[in-house]
Amino acid sequence: MKLFSKARNQLVKTSGFSKYLVYAFGEIILVVTGILIALSINNWSEDKKQTKNLDNILHIFRSDIVRDTTRADYIIKYYKKQDSVGRLALSDSISKDFYKKNGDLQSIIFTGIPLAITRNGYDLLKNYSYDVEIAQDSTVVYGLALYNEINASFIDLNTKIEKDVYENTLNMKENYNFAADMYMRRENQKARDYFKSDDFKNRLALNLQLKAQGAVSLLQGFNAASKMLLEKMDKRLNN
Template sequence: MINIFRKIRKKFFSNKFSSYLLYAIGEIALVMIGILLALYVNNWNEERKLKNNINNTLKTIAYDLESDTISANSIIKYYETNLENSKKILENKITKDNYMECLACLNLVTIYQPFSVQNKGFGQLTTLIDETNSEKDSLIADITRFYSVYTPMIAKNNDRMESVVMRNFYDFEKFPWFVDLAQNKLTEEIIAYYTTSEDYKKRVASHAMLAATNHLGITKKYKEDADELIERIYARLEENK
């Protein structure tokens, strides 16, 4: 009889242990599934936030580039006119008799227009690049390359133009007629310098070479590449709607 009770008790506790074990395994599985789901949802939210941040950053970059192209148009127009007037001086088409027809020809080497690149959007992008697989994203890679190439190049050209213009200005300070020029008085001596002197022609030729080959040429190329990037950015934003 005692043996029978022992067997029943053993069987009872054995079944109870198995039930507890299955229950514990089930609880662990549920916890694991919950953790995995939470990680999935968190990753999905992070990816969605990152995508939204990238889209907003691309919009800002597009606005920056559009602003730059407007500035570029103004600079291109200015320097194309500057070069036309430079040609008049170099070809002796401006004389003491007709200088009033091109007063701008008398200020060719002491004025310049710098090109200021807007880079707010690119600054925002640099904080996101590490969070994205930018090497596989050709648009982001091209935007990064665009700013990395043009920003220092344009800054250097601005410095060169400013240096040449300021050097001419300081040189003019040494001429006896500078005070009259500063007061917008076009004396015969001033008119003679601008229309007949070889010194002014050399300064115009030097300024024209720098403006045409560097400042104007790079500004045109910047605008061309910026227009292409703007189209690609808006195409990407349309796809991501």
């Protein structure tokens, strides 16, 4: 009897310990499950926050693209007008009144419009793309690649046009004395003769190559690529 009683007590103790282990294990499961749920909610919240931030940046970038393409259209129109007038000046079949009616011809080789991108959304997106998933987003990749390339091309062409304008201005300053009459729109025979000269025509042709061919072609390509980018962004933002 004593042996049976002892065994029974031992069984009760063992059973109690087993229940404790089951309870403890259950508590551990609950704690781990709670942690996993909390992490899942936190990750979901972070992903949602990240998506919202990216969408906000893309909206800013989209506005910049619209602004840049609008400016590009203006420059294209402006340089095409210069090219139209310049080509007539380069021909040998212009009327005597041409130079009087087209006073803006005189300013072509001395002026240029800087080509530039709006950097707000571009810089935000570039700084935000450190995340691997975002960096692999096709819209982000396309947008950054386009603006990286066009920015480098703008800088290169701006340098060439600025150098050309500077050299033309320096030539006028050092070798001719009718700038005041040009500025005041006064008649000056020497000025009229210069704008018919081979030196002017040569400088004009080189200047138009940089603007009407170089800048216009570059801006038209930018506008076409930007149209595709805007379609990608609209599709991305509307999903």
